Amino acid sequence: MPELPEVETIARQLRARGVEGREILSVKINWARTVEPLSAASFSKQVRGTIIDEISRVGKWMMFSLCSGKTILIHLRMAGSFSMEPGQHDRLVLKLSDGLTLHYRDTRKFGRWKLVDDPQEILCKLGPDALTRNFTQKYFRDAVGNRHRMIKPFILDQSIIAGLGNIYADEALWEAMIHPERLSDSLSAVECATLFKAIKHVLKVGVKNRGTSLGEGKTNYRDVEGETGENRAVVKAYGRSGQPCIRCETLLEKRTIAQRGTTFCPVCQSHR
Ligand SMILES: [Zn+2]
Numbered sequence: 001m002p003e004l005p006e007v008e009t010i011a012r013q014l015r016a017r018g019v020e021g022r023e024i025l026s027v028k029i030n031w032a033r034t035v036e037p038l039s040a041a042s043f044s045k046q047v048r049g050t051i052i053d054e055i056s057r058v059g060k061w062m063m064f065s066l067c068s069g070k071t072i073l074i075h076l077r078m079a080g081s082f083s084m085e086p087g088q089h090d091r092l093v094l095k096l097s098d099g100l101t102l103h104y105r106d107t108r109k110f111g112r113w114k115l116v117d118d119p120q121e122i123l124c125k126l127g128p129d130a131l132t133r134n135f136t137q138k139y140f141r142d143a144v145g146n147r148h149r150m151i152k153p154f155i156l157d158q159s160i161i162a163g164l165g166n167i168y169a170d171e172a173l174w175e176a177m178i179h180p181e182r183l184s185d186s187l188s189a190v191e192c193a194t195l196f197k198a199i200k201h202v203l204k205v206g207v208k209n210r211g212t213s214l215g216e217g218k219t220n221y222r223d224v225e226g227e228t229g230e231n232r233a234v235v236k237a238y239g240r241s242g243q244p245c246i247r248c249e250t251l252l253e254k255r256t257i258a259q260r261g262t263t264f265c266p267v268c269q270s271h272r
Contacts, residue, residue, distance in 0.1 A: 002076040003060060004130060004163030005206030006221050006229065010082055011057045013224035014102075017084065022096040023051050031091035034106070035113050043115055046070065052096075059126050059162025063119055071119045080104065080111030082224050130163035130203055140196045144184045151187065152180035153258035155199065163203060167212050167238045170263050171202040174237035179271040180255075180262045186272075206231045214239055237263045 002010070014020075024047050029040040038046075050068040057063065064072040074080070083103045086093075092104040092113060104111070114122060127143075128134035143160050144151075155161060155169050164172070173180050175198035178191055187195070206212060211229030213221045221229060232239075236246050241254030245265040254263045 001078050001165050001167075002080065002211070002221055003165035003168050003206070004057075004203050005168070005209075005231065006211035006223075007057050007060050007062055007076065008131075008207050009210045009223050009229065010076075011055050011062050014055050014082060017100070017224065019096065019100065019102060020052055020055055022098060022100060024048055024094050025097060026095040028093040028095075029091070030093070031106070031109055033109065034091045034104070034111065035115065038115060043113070046115055047072065058119075058123055058129050059158055060165065061123065061126075061162075065119075069117070071116055073114045073116060073119055073122050074104075075112050075114075076106075077110035077112065078108040079221075080106045081222050083222075083226060084224065085226075126158050126162040127160040128162065130161050130199055131207075135161060135200075137193060137196050140199075141189065141192050144187055144192050144195075147184045149184050150180065150258060151178060151182045151184050151195075152260070152262055154184045155195075156258075156260070161199070164199065166260050166262075167214075167235070168199075168202050168206060170238040171236060172198040174264060174269060175202055177268050179269045180257050180264050181271060205234060209234065212238075237265070239263065 027044040027048055029035060032040045035043040050066045052064050053067050054065040060075060062074040083105055086103055087105050089105045089107045090103045091106045094102040096102060116122060152169060155164050172195060176195040178195055209229055209231035210223055211221055212231035212235060213228035214232060237252060241252050241263045243252055245252055245268060248268050250265055250267040252263050253266050254261055
């Protein structure tokens with residue numbers, strides 16, 4: 001599932017491909033629910049003829065700011081991706097000016113494109129983006145201390161921190177040597193600071209490596225150029241259950257925590 005580093009990679013590549021500044025000449029919607037609650041006809045009518053001014057990202061949301069004043073907020077959910085080439089699972093196709101066509105692909109059909117007057121309609125529900133200056137150590141310490149929740153679902157909660165999903169949450173907890181079932185308000189000040197730094201670190205490394213692809217299958221993450229991300233080579237916990245911990249060689253365990261498969265080291269992430 002695309003998380004902050006994957007969405008950031010795609011946004012950067014769309015900018016590098018020159019999508020910004022182009023006019024949307026036509027819209028083809030092959031899976032109408034992609035643009036719900038709008039109908040395909042209403043969505044198309046409102047975006048046709050406008051220019052994509054700017055492409056940006058907040059948390060796991062990608063934003064196309066249009067010169068009409070409206071914004072398209074895109075959430076890739078399980079398997080959404082972009083390509084400049086046509087493909088079997090294209091759900092929405094934007095024909096742009098000067099010969100560029102943008103294909104939105106989604107094997108699982110869960111991704112959504114929301115056309116809104118003001119992006120805050122959706123973004124107001126999010127906590128600070130994990131890689132911005134708004135996500136400060138003080139904010140994190142206060143949020144952790146004020147809640148009595150298991151730390152894994154806590155850091156996955158987009159209303160607290162925007163950007164982390166299952167991969168980078170497991171990585172951050174392994175990095176900080178914190179058990180995923182620890183209660184947030186049981187964390188010491190030092191553990192809290194360590195986890196804060198680990199979250200920023202794993203996400204930055206993820207961006208640098210152009211995201212994490214866990215396999216070669218169709219539902220696995222691919223960037224705009226159709227390449228797999230290189231972060232898999234450096235992943236320490238996620239997807240490594242039964243393999244030795246890189247720090248202490250204990251076999252990593254997998255457990256379902258708050259409905260999410262969670263991989264951790266039972267020794268260096270001990271439950272205290
Ligand atoms: Zn270990």
